[in-house]
Amino acid sequence: MRQIFLKHLLLFLSVAGLFFLLWLLTSRLTEYPPETRDAATEKWLQDSLILWQDPLHQAIVADVWDLAGNSPEGDQFVSQMARRKSAETVGEIDRLRRQKSLISTDFPGFLLQFFSFFLLFGVVLAISVWGAETLGLLRFIFKNQQRPAGSAPRPHPVLGFLSLFVLFSPGYLIAYILKPVFPSDSALLIVALGIFTNGTLAVYSQKYLNLLSQEFEKGYIVAARIRNVTDSFSTGRNQPLSWKEIFGIRKQFHGHLLRHGLLNTRRQFRETVRELAAFTITSLIILEMALNIQGRYGYELLRQLLYGNLTDVFVMMAGLFLMVKLTDAVIDLAAFRQDSRYLNQVTEPVEGVK
Amino acid sequence: MKTRSVRFPGLPGDLFWLAIWLLGCLLVLLWDAVFLNKPALIRVWTGFGNTLSVAGISLVTALVFSFFLSSGFILARWNGFGKLAAAAELLLSVSRSVPQIIGLLTGFLILTVLVTQEVLTGKAGILTGFGVTVGLVLYYEFSDMLIERARWFEQTDFIAASRTAGIPDFHLLFIEIWWRNSRLHLINKLISGVGSTVFLLCSIDFILSVGLSHSVNAVNFPPTLGSLLAHIDSKQDILAAGLIFSDPSYLAVLFTRHLQGLSVAFLIVFTLACWFKAGISFAERNRL
Known part of the structure; x- marks a missing residue:
């Protein structure tokens, strides 16, 4: 009977290990290379008075940029900034959402x-x-x-x-x-x-x-x-x-x-x-x-x-697998009892008999 | 005992159900052509075609993968490579125990990452990815059948006698056991595999369309019946079908006004039911 549980435990652990490997693999794949930033553009981005999605603000910034004689051209600079600002906002929302891990916040x-x-x-x-x-x-x-x-x-x-x-x-x-x-x-x-x-x-x-x-x-x-x-x-x-x-x-x-x-x-x-x-x-x-x-x-x-909380995902998947393994163990146990009864099998060593 | 169709004497039951399936699909196509607007018509039938393509790819994947694994397992066992056989058996045992949804979600998670990273591009590539994922989830059913057939022959003197007579193991397994004596079992498995594949694909695609990723969604995945069912128009059509409980007279307009969702739902259920019936009839006809 102990062998039944050991067999299922071994299988469960091997699949849990597989999930761990997958977690490592997918977390590597979903990592994005850090973006290179320079101090000048960063200063513009940090200015809270500029609304990068507002056409009026965009036109003003483009003119100021051109007057200062910077490159690239003002329009191009503004569209780059607007894209970056929007990506930062989306990234922030994404980061906040990722924090809602169920296992770590509400076990x-x-x-x-x-x-x-x-x-x-x-x-x-x-x-x-x-x-x-x-x-x-x-x-x-x-x-x-x-x-x-x-x-x-x-x-x-x-x-x-x-x-x-x-x-x-x-x-x-x-x-x-x-x-x-x-x-x-x-x-x-x-x-x-x-x-x-x-x-x-x-x-x-x-x-x-x-x-x-x-x-x-x-x-x-x-x-x-x-x-x-x-x-x-x-x-x-x-x-x-x-x-x-x-x-x-x-x-x-x-x-x-x-x-x-x-x-x-x-x-x-x-x-x-x-x-x-x-x-x-x-x-x-x-x-x-x-x-x-x-x-x-x-x-x-x-x-x-x-x-994208892969840790939670793989723990939850391992939980589902655990349910199947428990069911398997119960079925095997029932089989063991039924076989002992009807097939007259000696399935475990009798004490004192070698 | 040969089972014949009651309605069409002479036509085997399995062929009868496949004919019913084709005829039913044709009728839905005709009905859609008359009552459904053209963009929706194209969407529904492209989705149906994609679903059948994925089913085909997944069956081929399952067959090829199970063929290699089963032959490796059996040949290792026959030739005394116990550890290799034990490893293959462990893999099979794990595959059997892992709920299909776990395999599918893991597979689609990897697929999503590959699409996001633009490793997997193009409609054909993504559909193949779908098919391979579903195939890898289902392959153990084919492996079990192939191994069971070999085991059945192992219980007789057939294998021992053939090996003693000098027949090579490859010929014995591939030609004598699987090709000459298990082809019908394989065809039966393929028939029942269609239903499983369509069900799993539609379900995972339905869930996927509810939202698996920010950057990958129903827009950049090719449509299948599952994703079409998750479409807001189809959902409204299905919800409208529930209105007949409170207002039975609504049945009169249901099949002309809410056609997209109903066509998709009908095609899924009709395909599952007909292929299941065909599988049973095929097994009965050939006494499998």
């Missing part, structure tokens, strides 16, 4: 954002896994129910088209459509969008269905059928497959063929859950960034990116 706020994002991620991931399993299972059951050809339950075409549109829409698109009736910064909406949009439910329920279908082609299922294990896919209150079990969290189906198929499918689906965890983070960050939800981790990441 507790940063931690609060991180943990609330972590909570949001956990909720969306858990419901997405349940949703993918349930939808995949439902489709498998409908496929295997003995019905006359062409009488399988199908949604109304308009409903089908709408559900396809919602399932494959980027979340921010649906949020914009719903904006007149639903505030886009509501946590409930973000959870719903994280689960139902971006293709999450459609893609991962399909993956679950594929795994389950492959599992049911294996020899042990055929053998179980020959030995008369219940394999009726009828659904309902007094039927072998109750709705409560289908929509339940654990989906046990004791005494039914599905139980064994599901146990093995769940084992394979674990690898997909890792993928889903990374994708859930991606969709949530995209949602928070695209909807400009202030005070949230995703929005803050975009803001720090905009201000």
Whole structure:
């Protein structure tokens, strides 16, 4: 078990190191060479009475410059000065913005954002896994129910088209459509969008269905059928497959063929859950960034990116990676426990035995 | 089990969905040509073309990169270079765990710096940069598939027998395993890769257009469907679509008055849905 955490810690540290290298590289690239300045022009720039963007002031300065017999010509000098003044102003604004580093100015706020994002991620991931399993299972059951050809339950075409549109829409698109009736910064909406949009439910329920279908082609299922294990896919209150079990969290189906198929499918689906965890983070960050939800981790990441606070950006990215690694560790731990239980594996040395 | 389209018997399901996609895009183009003003029409369809170009470049990048990494990993393993194989596996493991958004943001951050420094110039150069970035984020899906195919053959006697018979490793891996026995898996991955690429590109470009840099913005990046969706006109069109909840009669004018945003949104969602369906049908038809 210690090895599981060590492996993930090592991976996390190597990626954090990679971010550090990238930070060094990008901070070098974004450094601009210092501008050469001479004392004469600097004196003009420091004069607070001259408004460099005012045409009247520009004309007066140009005339004075020409009368003194300086080079270059007055107009050229004035336009150079106006450009420099404007660049200085923009630079100052930029500098002020860069100072708004979240981590150095409000570390507790940063931690609060991180943990609330972590909570949001956990909720969306858990419901997405349940949703993918349930939808995949439902489709498998409908496929295997003995019905006359062409009488399988199908949604109304308009409903089908709408559900396809919602399932494959980027979340921010649906949020914009719903904006007149639903505030886009509501946590409930973000959870719903994280689960139902971006293709999450459609893609991962399909993956679950594929795994389950492959599992049911294996020899042990055929053998179980020959030995008369219940394999009726009828659904309902007094039927072998109750709705409560289908929509339940654990989906046990004791005494039914599905139980064994599901146990093995769940084992394979674990690898997909890792993928889903990374994708859930991606969709949530995209949602928070695209909807400009202030005070949230995703929005803050975009803001720090905009201000060029690369230290904050790379720390926040490392935070996201940490979430994935924690999820991986939890999945590995679950796998370890399940393998110890079903595969009868001795996975850790027993004390006193060499 | 060969899946055929119910509506067009004889036409495989995957080709049916691709035909639907083409037909749908054509209908939107015709509708836009009638009701949308010319500058917006050009913007929308240039954006669509750019998006598909980036998708193509990113798939090629992902394929090439994964091909080199996977072949390096497998050949190192077969020939006893354990450390090299472990390094490749570590790289793959890290790529798999890093959320795609992190890879994309890092990639676009570097891209932004390159554009600001004028290292990367011109529409073709920037689009290629987009494609390479998205491709590098997605490559592990292709690598996983290529390695999994080789592993599947490793479980049989095929590889051991072929190597004993003197077949060179390169021929065995590239020709026998990947070309002759995994082409369909690769095509399936490419089909599903279109959807992932379009989704990621549109999302990152949408965010980018919201504001990633002062000096690089939607003005000096070539338009894609994502940046067009972030355009203020398109946003207003999408917001207008929400009005039908309070005033259903607004539906009558929605498709003529708010066409830019709706066309862009439809093209994104329709492309994602059709290519997903085509991928599933292709996998079912070829029993992958």
